Amino acid sequence: MTDRDFFKRRETYFHIGNAYYFFRDYPRAVEYFRVAMQDGERLFFDRSGLRAKEKMAQYYASVNQLDSSDCYYRALYNSPEHVRFRPDYDIIAIQGLAGNCIKRGEYHKALALLQKIHPELLKAKKSGNITTNMYLLAICYIETGRLNLSKSMMDSTKVMLMKSKEQSRKYPKTGKEIDFLLKNWYDLMNRYNKITGNRELEYAYRDSVYIIDKEESEEKNTLVILRAEQELFETQKRLANEQIRIRNYQIAIVSTAFSLVSEAINTVCKCNFNTFINDYRIKFAVTILSNSDYDKYSLEQIAEISGFSNRQSFYTSFKNKTGLTPAAFCKNRNPQ
Numbered sequence: 001m002t003d004r005d006f007f008k009r010r011e012t013y014f015h016i017g018n019a020y021y022f023f024r025d026y027p028r029a030v031e032y033f034r035v036a037m038q039d040g041e042r043l044f045f046d047r048s049g050l051r052a053k054e055k056m057a058q059y060y061a062s063v064n065q066l067d068s069s070d071c072y073y074r075a076l077y078n079s080p081e082h083v084r085f086r087p088d089y090d091i092i093a094i095q096g097l098a099g100n101c102i103k104r105g106e107y108h109k110a111l112a113l114l115q116k117i118h119p120e121l122l123k124a125k126k127s128g129n130i131t132t133n134m135y136l137l138a139i140c141y142i143e144t145g146r147l148n149l150s151k152s153m154m155d156s157t158k159v160m161l162m163k164s165k166e167q168s169r170k171y172p173k174t175g176k177e178i179d180f181l182l183k184n185w186y187d188l189m190n191r192y193n194k195i196t197g198n199r200e201l202e203y204a205y206r207d208s209v210y211i212i213d214k215e216e217s218e219e220k221n222t223l224v225i226l227r228a229e230q231e232l233f234e235t236q237k238r239l240a241n242e243q244i245r246i247r248n249y250q251i252a253i254v255s256t257a258f259s260l261v262s263e264a265i266n267t268v269c270k271c272n273f274n275t276f277i278n279d280y281r282i283k284f285a286v287t288i289l290s291n292s293d294y295d296k297y298s299l300e301q302i303a304e305i306s307g308f309s310n311r312q313s314f315y316t317s318f319k320n321k322t323g324l325t326p327a328a329f330c331k332n333r334n335p336q
Helices: 009-022 026-036 048-062 066-078 086-104 107-124 127-143 147-167 172-196 199-239 246-255 258-269 273-289 299-305 311-322 326-331
Strands: none
Touching: 009 026, 009 048, 009 273, 009 311, 009 326, 026 048, 048 066, 048 086, 066 086, 086 107, 086 127, 107 127, 127 147, 127 172, 147 172, 172 199, 273 299, 273 311, 273 326, 299 311, 299 326, 311 326
């Protein structure tokens, strides 16, 4: 199939890769991202090439392969694609490179990169990017001994964090990112006040970090429960035949104290029980649809095997999670 035959081919591959990435099947995700990055004609709204490069850069940074991450951030910045929101990806690339420099301890290099995009971010008024930029600048300033500039940047970061915290009530998916950045900000303020000799504020911010660490520790304890339940699901999936229903899994959960599991899911995943179960139904469906041995089954049968009561709810849930219909996923599952 050529790009002329199907303009959205790469965009489809990106969505498939993103589905695998969401379920932490990184080898498969990378395979599809590589196809999405291939050169060729693109529609103005097709940002799949840029998004795939960004994902690849983030993935390699997360596993501390910073040189590989840098390569993808540079590829993102130097990409000739003229698509929607193109300038935003230049900023993402530069900020990503700066973050990798900070991980290496190359603060002067990071500072030069961050200062380059700071004015553009202020003009764009995109709170998420501005907050991250200010926080990274504060790190660089404190590491290079510019305490006054660091304090000024930390104060500005706090204002943006509070605004983002308020916005996260409307968009819960961003809440964890804000909490993570807020903890790092407390830690940086603790260090700043330790350097400047303000013991009272040093201890106050240290206590704030301790409180967040304690909350994170409690969340990690609940993860033990979640992991046990996830392992149960995986075991059932391997042993079950095509007719097994998700009801068996729900019964097993009830027998292990449903209220405790539900509370753990709400605490760690920031979603309700039904959403959590639906994610695993879709994960199971993605696994089945990736296997050509199941091509003989209709999508209605796949929906039933995955635990959905009807075709419509299966289609809706699959499209919401992966960005594709089940039929589109099957049609394009083999990257070319």
